[in-house]
Amino acid sequence: MTDEREVAEFMIKAQNLTKKFEEFTALENITCTIADGCIYGMVGSNGAGKSTFLRIIAGVYRADGSSVTIDGETVWDNPEIKRRIAYVPDELYFLNNATMNRMADMYEDIFPSFDRQRYRELTEVFGLDPKKSTNTFSKGMRRQAATILAISSKPDYIFFDETFDGLDPVIRNYVKNLICQDVMERKASAIITSHSLRELEDTCDQLALLHKGGLVLESDIQHLKTAQFKIQIAFQDEYDRSRFEGIDILHFVKHGSVSNMIVRGSREETVAKLKELNPSILDVLPLSLEEVFTYEMEALGYSFNLE
Numbered sequence: 001m002t003d004e005r006e007v008a009e010f011m012i013k014a015q016n017l018t019k020k021f022e023e024f025t026a027l028e029n030i031t032c033t034i035a036d037g038c039i040y041g042m043v044g045s046n047g048a049g050k051s052t053f054l055r056i057i058a059g060v061y062r063a064d065g066s067s068v069t070i071d072g073e074t075v076w077d078n079p080e081i082k083r084r085i086a087y088v089p090d091e092l093y094f095l096n097n098a099t100m101n102r103m104a105d106m107y108e109d110i111f112p113s114f115d116r117q118r119y120r121e122l123t124e125v126f127g128l129d130p131k132k133s134t135n136t137f138s139k140g141m142r143r144q145a146a147t148i149l150a151i152s153s154k155p156d157y158i159f160f161d162e163t164f165d166g167l168d169p170v171i172r173n174y175v176k177n178l179i180c181q182d183v184m185e186r187k188a189s190a191i192i193t194s195h196s197l198r199e200l201e202d203t204c205d206q207l208a209l210l211h212k213g214g215l216v217l218e219s220d221i222q223h224l225k226t227a228q229f230k231i232q233i234a235f236q237d238e239y240d241r242s243r244f245e246g247i248d249i250l251h252f253v254k255h256g257s258v259s260n261m262i263v264r265g266s267r268e269e270t271v272a273k274l275k276e277l278n279p280s281i282l283d284v285l286p287l288s289l290e291e292v293f294t295y296e297m298e299a300l301g302y303s304f305n306l307e
Helices: 050-057 100-110 116-126 139-152 169-186 221-227 267-275 289-300
Strands: 011-020 025-035 039-043 067-070 085-088 157-161 189-194 206-211 214-220 228-234 249-255 258-264 281-285
Touching (some): 050 157, 100 116, 116 169, 139 157, 206 221, 214 289, 249 289
Parallel strands (some): 039 189, 157 189
Antiparallel strands (some): 011 025, 206 214, 228 258
16 A cells, blocks of 8 residues: 555645734734745845744644644644754754754654664764763854754755854855755755845755745745846947836846846747947846845835845
């Protein structure tokens, strides 16, 4: 008999996800689908709703009158689904005076797939003493410890809130590699939140931008990087923006005879149209992911400043 898990459509689905507290609305009408085997990055300034989103899909908070499911099952009050989720929150928690070994014992009781050998290997690689109290660890060491425990649990779904906070560059890159390795080898799904696009640009398959509790932009990385580009163009005669009718311009600035434009659409088609105008200068330049998000937000009427 075929295992139902083998044919199930594994994914996270949020439908009109809303969470209200007494004094404010943290999330409002968030709808998204996160597929199996995906590294999903979520960015936004402090207070955008990233942590609340993770706490709901991890089953820490209960959503208000909306649907959140993993593999078709609700997460809230569902121990079986929660055994397949590892969650590393922004505000880390360890048992008082507990060593990493004691925490590993607890994780082993919770997660059927907890791998002791992997736990020992990662502890050695990170250079942490598993017999020392986590109370003596620095902020960065505590985050490393939490990451080791989560990855050693071999969950189907792993959620990291401000994953790289407090980590030095070497450890940060190693953690990124661990997450990518886990997703590729085990077809796990990861959600990573950060306030920094640069931290997620080379790690995630998809990126979503939260702003004041709403999901204002979501796309796969490759599309974001190729759908927008910068044009630098000049003409011998006087001209203005109206000369570029039919081109989707997100941003336009002209200094003297030279204009800089942020354009959305097909690069080849756009360049072909511009060449027909016989410019004296025509250069096509790539955009950083941060620039892409900035101009997309401007087009939507939002101010974009994560850092």
